[in-house]
Amino acid sequence: MSELKTLYKEGVWVNNPALVQLLGLCPLLAVTSTVTNALGLGLATLLVLIGSNVTVSIVRNWVPKDIRIPVFVMIIAGFVTIVQLLMNAYTFGLYQSLGIFIPLIVTNCAIIGRAEAYASKNPVHLSAFDGLMMGLGFMAVLLVLGAMRELIGQGTLFDGADLLLGPWAQSLRIEVFNFDNQFLLAILPPGAFLGLGLLIAAKNVIDAQIKSKQVAPPEAEKGPRARVTSLT
């Protein structure tokens, strides 16, 4: 139980793939211009991460150490192809708007990083849970960044959600502000870099506050320090 709790904490906060490990930044920065794109890519990455973690964990005892990286990459590429074909079949609009970034999930270092660092050394159920948590952590950052950029850039949320969720989702679109001019910087890549920087800063601030609220370990355990020089 405590292992699962650790995995949950590590994946979502302490060792978050996007905010702490800073892995997989290419898709993170490129596709988060709207919440819908972010959600689509986040789900795709999540599925690939769980699939590859489970498979790598199953085959971990038969793969020779020397060729493990090519094997992991092949497994990941297989899952990416599955996800890509699924998206092509069921969410064609989103498939087109994400474009090259779906096949590029293969090169997302967060996925091979988990395969190498966790799944190749741990049993199947834990690996699957690790994949789920890391995927959720990554998706959460994608969603927050996507929401920030969409809100500042064009004043809406969930614009084009029907591409991912079907026609009913058109009603999800929220128009928060109405600008005459889009704030282009937020939609363009520099806005993603600025936004990610602000998110990392916010995480550090929260961590620092949590740390400062924790009671400092009592000094008394060591016993009073013997002072050998007088103060005056």
Next chain:
Amino acid sequence: MKLTMASSPHNHSHKSLTRLMLSVIAACIPGLIAQVFFFGTGVLIQLVLALVAVSVFEAAIMLIRKRPVWPALSDGSAWLTAVLLALSIPPLAPWWIIVIGCLFSIVIVKQLYGGLGFNLFNPAMAAYVLLLVSFPVQMTAWLPVTDLINTPIGFADQLRLIFTDFTASGFSLDQVRAGVDGLTMATPLDTVKTDIAHGLTVTESMQKPIFNEWAGLGWAWVNLGFLAGGLYLLKAKIINWHIPVSFIVTLAVCSAIGYIASPGTEPGTLFHLLSGATMMGAFFIATDPVSAATTNKGRLIYGALIGLLIYLIRTFGGFPDAIAFSVLLINIAVPLIDYYTQPRTYGHGAVK
């Protein structure tokens, strides 16, 4: 009789930071007067807006950072940023343009990096680039000089245009910008660039009413104004000669070579030196003591690289002017330049 013994340095400059910044602001006045004269009092409205905005943002962020407000505000660096930004944007841009610019320059570019002295980039130019990239329509809506405007607009109408987008009689900025021939006019740099792209030669392009014999009508005087202010800064030893001289010489040499190689598509040295923001860039922007190189040899390299980039972007790039982009790009290179141009310390290393 008691003789006090003071520690070195024994002669020191009486220039405080505040005085330094205020002198630079004062040196902007000739350029400011030229801009007001040729482009209307909108510049002054933007200036007031910018000064108020940076003061508010600087005070707010100092409160958030739990630092004393008045010392940060009174060093004048934020006001200088405001002046440079207000002089860089089109005089009748909507009010929120300059407010967003001030917010970005003070909060993100300056204070998030640690405040004055820690900013990697020139705050005014970073904000200018943000605005240019985000709002290309508003940021390129330069007025033609007042002589060429069909219906000259007064101060009240300019105020209305900035705050409500329309004059009292209901004209929008685009209608006001329409020149004598009913077409909206760009800046001289933009006009030449577009005309060359359309197959005209420079001489044909320069027949247009926006040009006079030096560079663009009005723009040459604005540049001469900033040149005068810059010479005062040199005389008062507020800036060193290295950056402006290497900047201007490089730009002049590059444009001269270009003109000799292809006189039909190159507007020549005088045009490059006296149009756009060349002089303001050379004396007021590239010389920012925080984000510029700090060694003398480094300053020469720094200025030269900026001059070269400006010529390349103006001639081959997508934007008509390039001061802000060039300064920001070379700001990135400053730590490297400084690292390789350290002067020899007395007593260390061999004299060559």
